[in-house]
Amino acid sequence: MTEEAVAGEAVTDEEPAGEAVAGLELTVVARDRVATEVVALTLGRPDGGELPGWTPGAHVDLELGPGLVRQYSLCGDPEERTTMRIAVQREPAGRGGSRLAHERLTVGATVRVHGPRNTFPLVAARRYLFVAGGVGITPIRPMVAAADAAGADWRLVYGGRSRATMAFATTLRQRYGGRVSLYPQDETGLLDLAAVLAGPDVGTVYCCGPESLVTAVEEHCRGWPPGCLHVERFAPRDDGRPATTIDGDGGPAGTTDDGGPATAFEVELALSGRTVTVPPGTSILRAVEEAGVPVLSSCRQGTCGTCETPVLAGVPEHRDSLLGAAERAAGDVMLICVSRARTPRLVLEL
Template sequence: MTATDLVVARREAVATGVLVLALCRPDGGTLPEWAPGAHLDLVLGPDLVRQYSLCGDPGDRSVLEVAVQLEAGGRGGSRFVHERLAVGGTVRVAGPRNHLPLVDAPRYLFIAGGIGITPIRPMVAAADAAGADWCLAYGGRTRASMAFAEQLHGKYGRRVGLCPQDETGLLDLDTLLDKPVPGTAVYCCGPEPLIAAVEERCRARPPGTLHVERFAPKRVDAGGTAFEVELALSGRTVTVRPDRSILAALEEAGVAVLSSCREGTCGTCETVVLGGVPDHRDSLLTEDERAAGDTMMICVSRARTPRLVLEL
């Protein structure tokens, strides 16, 4: 599935400021397969593309569901969804794509903060269906702001710990992560302070234990030195100045490249690296993927070598 128009079949408020959109094909046909952790690009305008995690049932091929939280200080995507996407309307989508796959593990610890519950919800269902040992710690500002909270607690009982901040305070990460159990995969999605705190507490765990998804980019050093990018498929070479990203340099040279967030969080611009060493500055790739150097996000990452060769 590259890009197609889907119909808004249902809009439902599931928490304060959070809407679920159910998207279907106009002809009622079957939608693409997806797995927990996948997200969908909503093309809301010429320069307004946003990524939302799929939060429904992967087994239901008739509908794709996303939950969108209204961000008052955002860049306009959530406001467009809340104010202008009505039932019966159409929206162009691309995907699904998955940068947070659920790995096989005997046990899971899921940690969600706020709207970060969206990719976690289908993961919980998959882990439960597989008979794995799992638990979910879910925090939010208030109980009313926590999408799917009561449904999850009602279905799974004590395996789901709800922590509204105004009632119980912040998630007790020290207790959750104090005594690691071998074989436990940790999944975390939510605001940057939560993810950073979880990363710090998991630093000593074996590689591949922690899996995170960010809605905002990690802080990285900006700028750098100039370098060249060779486009293997066209034979062109483009110079990337210190004040330009690879993506911006390519666009200025008239090279069309798919992109969306321009922050290193969505994966739309992921490009195969054929030569040279990338300077990874994204918020998506794992440490192993960075070390391999096979791909890079050209919207933010740069080069550690004078030249990169990209499959473009």
């Protein structure tokens, strides 16, 4: 999952890191089918104790198996501190995470959870336009509730293949009435984004959904003032760069941002006292793992932020689809699953 173009203050405080950094062993306390191939899972401590706080747009990382970590947006109520709710869409063509979640995470099952983390925060605004596609409704749902509670002027435009595939569509419409516009593709066709995104006066736009939707929304909002559009994506941004060499992680590592050849560089691991060489065609993440230093990671495509690592020295070459322009310019964090170095040496907090 990725987010960009964020500006302004969050509507609520950031969630504390606390014990969530090391992960929590949580139990599935409830499971509900909320759409075709979508189940909502309610997670809680075995002892019923309090969980770390979170804000709209946050997600958690679930360890679904050895080396298999997946992110899911929190779609419940941040005020409910003893449970967390996520929704998982089964993806037959996916990499296996959703299948395992559907098959193994039954009521009573346990799963290790990391987070919450928020790379898609809701900023304060007087007017919002929320655009969701398919399971992209999950981070948007608590944003809608927060905007409504704050008394903001807002509207939700929600599209999907059919009504049966659109999670939470009925409850959203029942609760908020005409502020929620549903567009099942088999009934209405594709979203008319030209009409929906008529101009910046529609408000601060939040969009989450399939890459085709996110890309189209970005195109319609091109030229709008900074901070008008916030998106979260589930796949790497298709920015028209030439194809790159792919290492075993699935991350582009064969060329630089300007299309030139990648070169080897050194990475000093400040916490581990190790220095590793990262050759062309190999990601930092892979090199660090092969050196025996464990790093929590998931997508290995530069979209989820799980492997985000502080940079203590050196200049990173950002190749992710998550960090915004200001974060890239600051150069104090990087996603080591795809990004490389512009200097011969990096020092990372690993």
